[in-house]
Amino acid sequence: MSPEPAAPPADPLLGPADIRTLAGALGIRPTKTLGQNFVIDPGTVRKIVRTAGVEAHDVVVEVGPGLGSLTLALLETGARVVAIEIDPVLAAALPRTVAARLPEAAERLLVVGADAMDVTELPAFPGEGPAEPDALVANLPYNVAVPVLLTLLERLPTLRRGLVMVQAEVADRLAAPPGSRTYGVPSAKAAWYATAHRSATIGRTVFWPVPNVDSALVRLERHDPPSTVASRQEVFAVVDAAFSQRRKTLRSALAGWAGSAERAGAAVTAAGLDPTLRGERLGIVDFARIAEHRPEDA
The missing domain is CATH 1.10.8.100 (rRNA adenine dimethylase, C-terminal domain)
Structure with missing residues:
Protein backbone atom coordinates (compact mmCIF):
# COMPACT_ATOMS: atom_id res chain seq x y z
CA MET A 1 0.00 0.00 0.00
CA SER A 2 1.17 3.52 -0.77
CA PRO A 3 1.75 5.74 2.26
CA GLU A 4 -0.98 8.13 3.29
CA PRO A 5 -0.35 11.70 2.07
CA ALA A 6 0.83 14.04 4.80
CA ALA A 7 -1.91 16.07 6.42
CA PRO A 8 -1.86 19.80 5.67
CA PRO A 9 -0.29 21.89 8.44
CA ALA A 10 -2.54 23.61 10.96
CA ASP A 11 -1.42 26.99 9.59
CA PRO A 12 -1.01 26.79 5.80
CA LEU A 13 1.15 29.89 5.55
CA LEU A 14 4.92 29.74 5.29
CA GLY A 15 7.14 30.67 8.23
CA PRO A 16 10.93 31.14 8.22
CA ALA A 17 11.71 27.44 8.64
CA ASP A 18 9.23 26.47 5.90
CA ILE A 19 10.77 28.99 3.49
CA ARG A 20 14.30 27.74 4.04
CA THR A 21 13.23 24.09 3.82
CA LEU A 22 11.42 24.70 0.52
CA ALA A 23 14.27 26.73 -0.91
CA GLY A 24 16.79 24.07 0.10
CA ALA A 25 14.73 21.27 -1.45
CA LEU A 26 14.50 23.22 -4.71
CA GLY A 27 18.14 24.32 -4.71
CA ILE A 28 17.00 27.94 -4.70
CA ARG A 29 19.07 30.89 -3.54
CA PRO A 30 17.34 34.28 -3.95
CA THR A 31 19.03 36.32 -6.67
CA LYS A 32 19.44 40.06 -7.07
CA THR A 33 19.11 39.60 -10.83
CA LEU A 34 15.44 38.62 -10.42
CA GLY A 35 14.89 40.99 -7.50
CA GLN A 36 13.97 38.10 -5.21
CA ASN A 37 13.32 38.77 -1.52
CA PHE A 38 10.99 36.17 -0.01
CA VAL A 39 8.59 37.17 2.77
CA ILE A 40 9.03 34.86 5.75
CA ASP A 41 6.42 36.31 8.12
CA PRO A 42 2.82 35.00 7.89
CA GLY A 43 1.52 38.02 9.76
CA THR A 44 2.87 40.36 7.09
CA VAL A 45 1.22 38.58 4.17
CA ARG A 46 -2.10 38.34 6.02
CA LYS A 47 -1.85 42.09 6.69
CA ILE A 48 -1.27 42.73 2.97
CA VAL A 49 -4.31 40.65 2.03
CA ARG A 50 -6.50 42.41 4.61
CA THR A 51 -5.30 45.83 3.46
CA ALA A 52 -6.03 44.89 -0.15
CA GLY A 53 -9.58 43.93 0.80
CA VAL A 54 -9.40 40.62 -1.09
CA GLU A 55 -12.65 38.64 -1.00
CA ALA A 56 -13.78 35.21 -2.16
CA HIS A 57 -15.30 36.51 -5.42
CA ASP A 58 -12.10 38.23 -6.57
CA VAL A 59 -9.68 37.17 -9.28
CA VAL A 60 -6.25 38.39 -8.18
CA VAL A 61 -3.04 38.74 -10.19
CA GLU A 62 0.17 38.18 -8.26
CA VAL A 63 3.58 38.87 -9.81
CA GLY A 64 6.65 37.11 -8.46
CA PRO A 65 4.99 34.66 -6.07
CA GLY A 66 8.33 33.04 -5.30
CA LEU A 67 7.88 30.19 -2.84
CA GLY A 68 4.22 31.05 -2.23
CA SER A 69 4.07 33.14 0.96
CA LEU A 70 1.58 35.71 -0.33
CA THR A 71 -0.08 33.25 -2.73
CA LEU A 72 -1.26 31.07 0.16
CA ALA A 73 -2.61 34.09 2.05
CA LEU A 74 -4.55 35.21 -1.04
CA LEU A 75 -6.00 31.73 -1.61
CA GLU A 76 -6.94 31.53 2.07
CA THR A 77 -9.65 34.14 1.38
CA GLY A 78 -11.38 31.97 -1.23
CA ALA A 79 -10.20 34.18 -4.11
CA ARG A 80 -8.80 32.80 -7.35
CA VAL A 81 -5.18 33.70 -8.03
CA VAL A 82 -3.23 34.05 -11.27
CA ALA A 83 0.44 33.91 -10.28
CA ILE A 84 3.03 35.12 -12.83
CA GLU A 85 6.49 33.70 -12.09
CA ILE A 86 9.57 34.11 -14.29
CA ASP A 87 11.67 31.46 -12.51
CA PRO A 88 10.73 28.05 -14.01
CA VAL A 89 11.74 26.13 -10.89
CA LEU A 90 9.55 28.29 -8.66
CA ALA A 91 6.68 28.26 -11.18
CA ALA A 92 6.69 24.45 -11.24
CA ALA A 93 6.91 24.14 -7.45
CA LEU A 94 4.12 26.56 -6.54
CA PRO A 95 1.15 24.28 -7.36
CA ARG A 96 2.76 21.48 -5.34
CA THR A 97 3.20 23.78 -2.34
CA VAL A 98 -0.45 24.87 -2.50
CA ALA A 99 -1.64 21.28 -2.90
CA ALA A 100 0.34 20.24 0.16
CA ARG A 101 -0.53 23.15 2.44
CA LEU A 102 -3.96 24.31 1.27
CA PRO A 103 -5.32 21.47 -0.88
CA GLU A 104 -8.86 22.80 -1.11
CA ALA A 105 -7.48 25.87 -2.94
CA ALA A 106 -5.45 24.02 -5.58
CA GLU A 107 -8.06 24.49 -8.32
CA ARG A 108 -8.19 28.22 -7.63
CA LEU A 109 -4.53 28.74 -8.56
CA LEU A 110 -3.37 29.38 -12.12
CA VAL A 111 0.40 29.68 -12.59
CA VAL A 112 1.80 31.53 -15.61
CA GLY A 113 5.48 30.75 -16.16
CA ALA A 114 6.58 33.97 -17.87
CA ASP A 115 8.16 37.36 -17.49
CA ALA A 116 5.37 39.72 -16.44
CA MET A 117 6.67 42.25 -18.98
CA ASP A 118 5.84 39.78 -21.76
CA VAL A 119 2.28 38.94 -20.65
CA THR A 120 -0.33 40.38 -22.99
CA GLU A 121 -3.31 38.37 -21.77
CA LEU A 122 -3.97 35.76 -19.14
CA PRO A 123 -4.89 32.12 -19.74
CA ALA A 124 -8.17 30.64 -18.58
CA PHE A 125 -9.14 28.75 -15.50
CA PRO A 126 -10.42 25.29 -16.49
CA GLY A 127 -13.79 25.51 -18.22
CA GLU A 128 -13.74 29.32 -18.43
CA GLY A 129 -12.66 32.08 -20.77
CA PRO A 130 -9.46 34.08 -20.27
CA ALA A 131 -9.06 35.25 -16.69
CA GLU A 132 -10.24 38.81 -16.08
CA PRO A 133 -8.60 39.93 -12.85
CA ASP A 134 -10.16 42.46 -10.51
CA ALA A 135 -7.08 43.20 -8.43
CA LEU A 136 -3.30 43.18 -8.45
CA VAL A 137 -1.73 42.18 -5.14
CA ALA A 138 2.00 41.54 -5.25
CA ASN A 139 5.40 41.84 -3.65
CA LEU A 140 6.90 43.26 -6.82
CA PRO A 141 10.52 42.42 -7.67
CA TYR A 142 12.61 45.38 -6.53
CA ASN A 143 14.49 45.98 -9.76
CA VAL A 144 11.50 46.10 -12.13
CA ALA A 145 8.62 47.23 -9.91
CA VAL A 146 7.63 50.37 -11.85
CA PRO A 147 7.77 48.97 -15.41
CA VAL A 148 5.91 45.81 -14.32
CA LEU A 149 3.20 47.85 -12.62
CA LEU A 150 2.72 50.20 -15.58
CA THR A 151 2.73 47.30 -18.05
CA LEU A 152 0.05 45.37 -16.19
CA LEU A 153 -2.15 48.45 -15.80
CA GLU A 154 -1.87 48.99 -19.55
CA ARG A 155 -2.50 45.39 -20.66
CA LEU A 156 -5.05 44.23 -18.08
CA PRO A 157 -7.86 46.79 -18.26
CA THR A 158 -10.14 44.81 -15.91
CA LEU A 159 -7.80 45.55 -13.00
CA ARG A 160 -9.78 48.00 -10.91
CA ARG A 161 -7.56 48.15 -7.85
CA GLY A 162 -4.20 47.06 -6.55
CA LEU A 163 -1.94 46.84 -3.53
CA VAL A 164 1.74 46.39 -4.27
CA MET A 165 4.75 46.15 -2.01
CA VAL A 166 7.78 48.00 -3.35
CA GLN A 167 10.85 49.74 -2.00
CA ALA A 168 9.80 52.61 0.27
CA GLU A 169 11.53 55.11 -2.04
CA VAL A 170 9.60 53.76 -5.04
CA ALA A 171 6.35 53.92 -3.07
CA ASP A 172 7.01 57.59 -2.37
CA ARG A 173 7.58 58.25 -6.07
CA LEU A 174 4.47 56.40 -7.22
CA ALA A 175 2.23 58.27 -4.80
CA ALA A 176 3.86 61.71 -5.08
CA PRO A 177 1.65 64.64 -6.17
CA PRO A 178 2.82 67.34 -8.61
CA GLY A 179 5.13 69.84 -6.98
CA SER A 180 6.56 67.45 -4.41
CA ARG A 181 10.24 66.56 -4.18
CA THR A 182 9.72 62.93 -5.23
CA TYR A 183 7.29 63.61 -8.09
CA GLY A 184 8.57 62.37 -11.44
CA VAL A 185 8.03 59.99 -14.35
CA PRO A 186 6.63 57.08 -12.27
CA SER A 187 4.20 59.41 -10.48
CA ALA A 188 2.90 61.01 -13.67
CA LYS A 189 2.57 57.76 -15.64
CA ALA A 190 0.87 55.91 -12.80
CA ALA A 191 -1.61 58.80 -12.56
CA TRP A 192 -2.71 58.09 -16.16
CA TYR A 193 -4.21 54.83 -14.92
CA ALA A 194 -4.94 55.17 -11.24
CA THR A 195 -4.86 57.15 -8.04
CA ALA A 196 -1.96 55.97 -5.89
CA HIS A 197 -1.69 56.27 -2.10
CA ARG A 198 1.26 55.19 0.03
CA SER A 199 0.17 52.89 2.83
CA ALA A 200 2.06 51.04 5.57
CA THR A 201 5.82 50.72 5.78
CA ILE A 202 7.11 47.13 5.89
CA GLY A 203 10.32 46.53 7.81
CA ARG A 204 13.18 44.74 6.12
CA THR A 205 13.39 41.93 8.70
CA VAL A 206 10.32 40.12 7.30
CA PHE A 207 12.31 39.21 4.16
CA TRP A 208 14.89 36.58 3.31
CA PRO A 209 17.45 37.65 2.40
CA VAL A 210 17.16 40.88 4.38
CA PRO A 211 17.29 43.80 1.91
CA ASN A 212 19.17 47.02 2.53
CA VAL A 213 16.01 49.13 2.42
CA ASP A 214 12.53 49.18 3.91
CA SER A 215 9.48 48.47 1.78
CA ALA A 216 6.05 50.06 1.68
CA LEU A 217 2.59 49.31 0.37
CA VAL A 218 0.99 51.38 -2.38
CA ARG A 219 -2.76 51.24 -2.90
CA LEU A 220 -4.05 51.86 -6.43
CA GLU A 221 -7.60 52.68 -7.52
CA ARG A 222 -8.09 52.76 -11.28
CA HIS A 223 -9.82 55.73 -12.88
CA ASP A 224 -10.51 56.74 -16.47
CA PRO A 225 -7.51 58.24 -18.30
CA PRO A 226 -7.55 61.98 -19.02
CA SER A 227 -10.02 63.08 -21.67
CA THR A 228 -7.70 63.92 -24.56
CA VAL A 229 -7.30 63.42 -28.30
CA ALA A 230 -3.64 62.53 -27.72
CA SER A 231 -2.72 58.88 -27.33
Whole structure:
Protein backbone atom coordinates (compact mmCIF):
# COMPACT_ATOMS: atom_id res chain seq x y z
CA MET A 1 0.00 0.00 0.00
CA SER A 2 1.17 3.52 -0.77
CA PRO A 3 1.75 5.74 2.26
CA GLU A 4 -0.98 8.13 3.29
CA PRO A 5 -0.35 11.70 2.07
CA ALA A 6 0.83 14.04 4.80
CA ALA A 7 -1.91 16.07 6.42
CA PRO A 8 -1.86 19.80 5.67
CA PRO A 9 -0.29 21.89 8.44
CA ALA A 10 -2.54 23.61 10.96
CA ASP A 11 -1.42 26.99 9.59
CA PRO A 12 -1.01 26.79 5.80
CA LEU A 13 1.15 29.89 5.55
CA LEU A 14 4.92 29.74 5.29
CA GLY A 15 7.14 30.67 8.23
CA PRO A 16 10.93 31.14 8.22
CA ALA A 17 11.71 27.44 8.64
CA ASP A 18 9.23 26.47 5.90
CA ILE A 19 10.77 28.99 3.49
CA ARG A 20 14.30 27.74 4.04
CA THR A 21 13.23 24.09 3.82
CA LEU A 22 11.42 24.70 0.52
CA ALA A 23 14.27 26.73 -0.91
CA GLY A 24 16.79 24.07 0.10
CA ALA A 25 14.73 21.27 -1.45
CA LEU A 26 14.50 23.22 -4.71
CA GLY A 27 18.14 24.32 -4.71
CA ILE A 28 17.00 27.94 -4.70
CA ARG A 29 19.07 30.89 -3.54
CA PRO A 30 17.34 34.28 -3.95
CA THR A 31 19.03 36.32 -6.67
CA LYS A 32 19.44 40.06 -7.07
CA THR A 33 19.11 39.60 -10.83
CA LEU A 34 15.44 38.62 -10.42
CA GLY A 35 14.89 40.99 -7.50
CA GLN A 36 13.97 38.10 -5.21
CA ASN A 37 13.32 38.77 -1.52
CA PHE A 38 10.99 36.17 -0.01
CA VAL A 39 8.59 37.17 2.77
CA ILE A 40 9.03 34.86 5.75
CA ASP A 41 6.42 36.31 8.12
CA PRO A 42 2.82 35.00 7.89
CA GLY A 43 1.52 38.02 9.76
CA THR A 44 2.87 40.36 7.09
CA VAL A 45 1.22 38.58 4.17
CA ARG A 46 -2.10 38.34 6.02
CA LYS A 47 -1.85 42.09 6.69
CA ILE A 48 -1.27 42.73 2.97
CA VAL A 49 -4.31 40.65 2.03
CA ARG A 50 -6.50 42.41 4.61
CA THR A 51 -5.30 45.83 3.46
CA ALA A 52 -6.03 44.89 -0.15
CA GLY A 53 -9.58 43.93 0.80
CA VAL A 54 -9.40 40.62 -1.09
CA GLU A 55 -12.65 38.64 -1.00
CA ALA A 56 -13.78 35.21 -2.16
CA HIS A 57 -15.30 36.51 -5.42
CA ASP A 58 -12.10 38.23 -6.57
CA VAL A 59 -9.68 37.17 -9.28
CA VAL A 60 -6.25 38.39 -8.18
CA VAL A 61 -3.04 38.74 -10.19
CA GLU A 62 0.17 38.18 -8.26
CA VAL A 63 3.58 38.87 -9.81
CA GLY A 64 6.65 37.11 -8.46
CA PRO A 65 4.99 34.66 -6.07
CA GLY A 66 8.33 33.04 -5.30
CA LEU A 67 7.88 30.19 -2.84
CA GLY A 68 4.22 31.05 -2.23
CA SER A 69 4.07 33.14 0.96
CA LEU A 70 1.58 35.71 -0.33
CA THR A 71 -0.08 33.25 -2.73
CA LEU A 72 -1.26 31.07 0.16
CA ALA A 73 -2.61 34.09 2.05
CA LEU A 74 -4.55 35.21 -1.04
CA LEU A 75 -6.00 31.73 -1.61
CA GLU A 76 -6.94 31.53 2.07
CA THR A 77 -9.65 34.14 1.38
CA GLY A 78 -11.38 31.97 -1.23
CA ALA A 79 -10.20 34.18 -4.11
CA ARG A 80 -8.80 32.80 -7.35
CA VAL A 81 -5.18 33.70 -8.03
CA VAL A 82 -3.23 34.05 -11.27
CA ALA A 83 0.44 33.91 -10.28
CA ILE A 84 3.03 35.12 -12.83
CA GLU A 85 6.49 33.70 -12.09
CA ILE A 86 9.57 34.11 -14.29
CA ASP A 87 11.67 31.46 -12.51
CA PRO A 88 10.73 28.05 -14.01
CA VAL A 89 11.74 26.13 -10.89
CA LEU A 90 9.55 28.29 -8.66
CA ALA A 91 6.68 28.26 -11.18
CA ALA A 92 6.69 24.45 -11.24
CA ALA A 93 6.91 24.14 -7.45
CA LEU A 94 4.12 26.56 -6.54
CA PRO A 95 1.15 24.28 -7.36
CA ARG A 96 2.76 21.48 -5.34
CA THR A 97 3.20 23.78 -2.34
CA VAL A 98 -0.45 24.87 -2.50
CA ALA A 99 -1.64 21.28 -2.90
CA ALA A 100 0.34 20.24 0.16
CA ARG A 101 -0.53 23.15 2.44
CA LEU A 102 -3.96 24.31 1.27
CA PRO A 103 -5.32 21.47 -0.88
CA GLU A 104 -8.86 22.80 -1.11
CA ALA A 105 -7.48 25.87 -2.94
CA ALA A 106 -5.45 24.02 -5.58
CA GLU A 107 -8.06 24.49 -8.32
CA ARG A 108 -8.19 28.22 -7.63
CA LEU A 109 -4.53 28.74 -8.56
CA LEU A 110 -3.37 29.38 -12.12
CA VAL A 111 0.40 29.68 -12.59
CA VAL A 112 1.80 31.53 -15.61
CA GLY A 113 5.48 30.75 -16.16
CA ALA A 114 6.58 33.97 -17.87
CA ASP A 115 8.16 37.36 -17.49
CA ALA A 116 5.37 39.72 -16.44
CA MET A 117 6.67 42.25 -18.98
CA ASP A 118 5.84 39.78 -21.76
CA VAL A 119 2.28 38.94 -20.65
CA THR A 120 -0.33 40.38 -22.99
CA GLU A 121 -3.31 38.37 -21.77
CA LEU A 122 -3.97 35.76 -19.14
CA PRO A 123 -4.89 32.12 -19.74
CA ALA A 124 -8.17 30.64 -18.58
CA PHE A 125 -9.14 28.75 -15.50
CA PRO A 126 -10.42 25.29 -16.49
CA GLY A 127 -13.79 25.51 -18.22
CA GLU A 128 -13.74 29.32 -18.43
CA GLY A 129 -12.66 32.08 -20.77
CA PRO A 130 -9.46 34.08 -20.27
CA ALA A 131 -9.06 35.25 -16.69
CA GLU A 132 -10.24 38.81 -16.08
CA PRO A 133 -8.60 39.93 -12.85
CA ASP A 134 -10.16 42.46 -10.51
CA ALA A 135 -7.08 43.20 -8.43
CA LEU A 136 -3.30 43.18 -8.45
CA VAL A 137 -1.73 42.18 -5.14
CA ALA A 138 2.00 41.54 -5.25
CA ASN A 139 5.40 41.84 -3.65
CA LEU A 140 6.90 43.26 -6.82
CA PRO A 141 10.52 42.42 -7.67
CA TYR A 142 12.61 45.38 -6.53
CA ASN A 143 14.49 45.98 -9.76
CA VAL A 144 11.50 46.10 -12.13
CA ALA A 145 8.62 47.23 -9.91
CA VAL A 146 7.63 50.37 -11.85
CA PRO A 147 7.77 48.97 -15.41
CA VAL A 148 5.91 45.81 -14.32
CA LEU A 149 3.20 47.85 -12.62
CA LEU A 150 2.72 50.20 -15.58
CA THR A 151 2.73 47.30 -18.05
CA LEU A 152 0.05 45.37 -16.19
CA LEU A 153 -2.15 48.45 -15.80
CA GLU A 154 -1.87 48.99 -19.55
CA ARG A 155 -2.50 45.39 -20.66
CA LEU A 156 -5.05 44.23 -18.08
CA PRO A 157 -7.86 46.79 -18.26
CA THR A 158 -10.14 44.81 -15.91
CA LEU A 159 -7.80 45.55 -13.00
CA ARG A 160 -9.78 48.00 -10.91
CA ARG A 161 -7.56 48.15 -7.85
CA GLY A 162 -4.20 47.06 -6.55
CA LEU A 163 -1.94 46.84 -3.53
CA VAL A 164 1.74 46.39 -4.27
CA MET A 165 4.75 46.15 -2.01
CA VAL A 166 7.78 48.00 -3.35
CA GLN A 167 10.85 49.74 -2.00
CA ALA A 168 9.80 52.61 0.27
CA GLU A 169 11.53 55.11 -2.04
CA VAL A 170 9.60 53.76 -5.04
CA ALA A 171 6.35 53.92 -3.07
CA ASP A 172 7.01 57.59 -2.37
CA ARG A 173 7.58 58.25 -6.07
CA LEU A 174 4.47 56.40 -7.22
CA ALA A 175 2.23 58.27 -4.80
CA ALA A 176 3.86 61.71 -5.08
CA PRO A 177 1.65 64.64 -6.17
CA PRO A 178 2.82 67.34 -8.61
CA GLY A 179 5.13 69.84 -6.98
CA SER A 180 6.56 67.45 -4.41
CA ARG A 181 10.24 66.56 -4.18
CA THR A 182 9.72 62.93 -5.23
CA TYR A 183 7.29 63.61 -8.09
CA GLY A 184 8.57 62.37 -11.44
CA VAL A 185 8.03 59.99 -14.35
CA PRO A 186 6.63 57.08 -12.27
CA SER A 187 4.20 59.41 -10.48
CA ALA A 188 2.90 61.01 -13.67
CA LYS A 189 2.57 57.76 -15.64
CA ALA A 190 0.87 55.91 -12.80
CA ALA A 191 -1.61 58.80 -12.56
CA TRP A 192 -2.71 58.09 -16.16
CA TYR A 193 -4.21 54.83 -14.92
CA ALA A 194 -4.94 55.17 -11.24
CA THR A 195 -4.86 57.15 -8.04
CA ALA A 196 -1.96 55.97 -5.89
CA HIS A 197 -1.69 56.27 -2.10
CA ARG A 198 1.26 55.19 0.03
CA SER A 199 0.17 52.89 2.83
CA ALA A 200 2.06 51.04 5.57
CA THR A 201 5.82 50.72 5.78
CA ILE A 202 7.11 47.13 5.89
CA GLY A 203 10.32 46.53 7.81
CA ARG A 204 13.18 44.74 6.12
CA THR A 205 13.39 41.93 8.70
CA VAL A 206 10.32 40.12 7.30
CA PHE A 207 12.31 39.21 4.16
CA TRP A 208 14.89 36.58 3.31
CA PRO A 209 17.45 37.65 2.40
CA VAL A 210 17.16 40.88 4.38
CA PRO A 211 17.29 43.80 1.91
CA ASN A 212 19.17 47.02 2.53
CA VAL A 213 16.01 49.13 2.42
CA ASP A 214 12.53 49.18 3.91
CA SER A 215 9.48 48.47 1.78
CA ALA A 216 6.05 50.06 1.68
CA LEU A 217 2.59 49.31 0.37
CA VAL A 218 0.99 51.38 -2.38
CA ARG A 219 -2.76 51.24 -2.90
CA LEU A 220 -4.05 51.86 -6.43
CA GLU A 221 -7.60 52.68 -7.52
CA ARG A 222 -8.09 52.76 -11.28
CA HIS A 223 -9.82 55.73 -12.88
CA ASP A 224 -10.51 56.74 -16.47
CA PRO A 225 -7.51 58.24 -18.30
CA PRO A 226 -7.55 61.98 -19.02
CA SER A 227 -10.02 63.08 -21.67
CA THR A 228 -7.70 63.92 -24.56
CA VAL A 229 -7.30 63.42 -28.30
CA ALA A 230 -3.64 62.53 -27.72
CA SER A 231 -2.72 58.88 -27.33
CA ARG A 232 -1.18 57.46 -24.18
CA GLN A 233 2.11 57.04 -26.04
CA GLU A 234 2.06 60.69 -27.12
CA VAL A 235 1.36 61.87 -23.58
CA PHE A 236 4.06 59.66 -22.10
CA ALA A 237 6.55 61.05 -24.63
CA VAL A 238 5.91 64.51 -23.19
CA VAL A 239 6.36 63.18 -19.65
CA ASP A 240 9.67 61.54 -20.55
CA ALA A 241 10.93 64.69 -22.25
CA ALA A 242 9.84 66.99 -19.42
CA PHE A 243 11.76 64.99 -16.81
CA SER A 244 14.79 64.11 -18.93
CA GLN A 245 16.31 67.41 -17.78
CA ARG A 246 14.48 67.93 -14.54
CA ARG A 247 15.88 71.32 -13.61
CA LYS A 248 15.12 72.91 -16.98
CA THR A 249 11.97 74.79 -17.87
CA LEU A 250 9.38 73.19 -20.13
CA ARG A 251 10.49 75.46 -22.96
CA SER A 252 14.02 74.00 -22.78
CA ALA A 253 13.25 70.45 -21.70
CA LEU A 254 10.70 69.93 -24.50
CA ALA A 255 12.87 71.43 -27.23
CA GLY A 256 13.85 68.05 -28.66
CA TRP A 257 10.26 66.82 -28.51
CA ALA A 258 8.90 69.88 -30.35
CA GLY A 259 11.82 70.55 -32.70
CA SER A 260 13.11 73.69 -30.98
CA ALA A 261 12.78 75.64 -27.74
CA GLU A 262 10.61 78.24 -29.51
CA ARG A 263 8.19 75.64 -30.78
CA ALA A 264 8.12 73.94 -27.39
CA GLY A 265 7.25 77.24 -25.73
CA ALA A 266 4.48 77.81 -28.26
CA ALA A 267 3.02 74.35 -27.66
CA VAL A 268 3.02 74.84 -23.88
CA THR A 269 1.44 78.27 -24.23
CA ALA A 270 -1.23 76.88 -26.58
CA ALA A 271 -2.02 74.32 -23.88
CA GLY A 272 -2.74 77.20 -21.48
CA LEU A 273 0.40 76.68 -19.42
CA ASP A 274 3.47 78.75 -18.56
CA PRO A 275 6.54 77.59 -20.56
CA THR A 276 8.84 78.77 -17.76
CA LEU A 277 7.43 76.11 -15.41
CA ARG A 278 9.28 72.87 -14.79
CA GLY A 279 7.74 69.47 -15.47
CA GLU A 280 7.55 68.68 -11.76
CA ARG A 281 4.73 71.25 -11.43
CA LEU A 282 2.43 69.56 -13.97
CA GLY A 283 -0.16 66.83 -13.53
CA ILE A 284 -1.01 64.18 -16.10
CA VAL A 285 -3.89 66.28 -17.48
CA ASP A 286 -1.42 69.11 -18.17
CA PHE A 287 0.94 66.77 -20.00
CA ALA A 288 -1.98 65.55 -22.09
CA ARG A 289 -2.88 69.12 -23.07
CA ILE A 290 0.68 69.78 -24.18
CA ALA A 291 0.72 66.55 -26.22
CA GLU A 292 -2.30 67.79 -28.14
CA HIS A 293 -0.31 70.81 -29.36
CA ARG A 294 2.87 69.15 -30.61
CA PRO A 295 3.90 70.67 -33.97
CA GLU A 296 2.77 68.37 -36.79
CA ASP A 297 6.22 68.17 -38.36
CA ALA A 298 8.11 67.63 -35.07
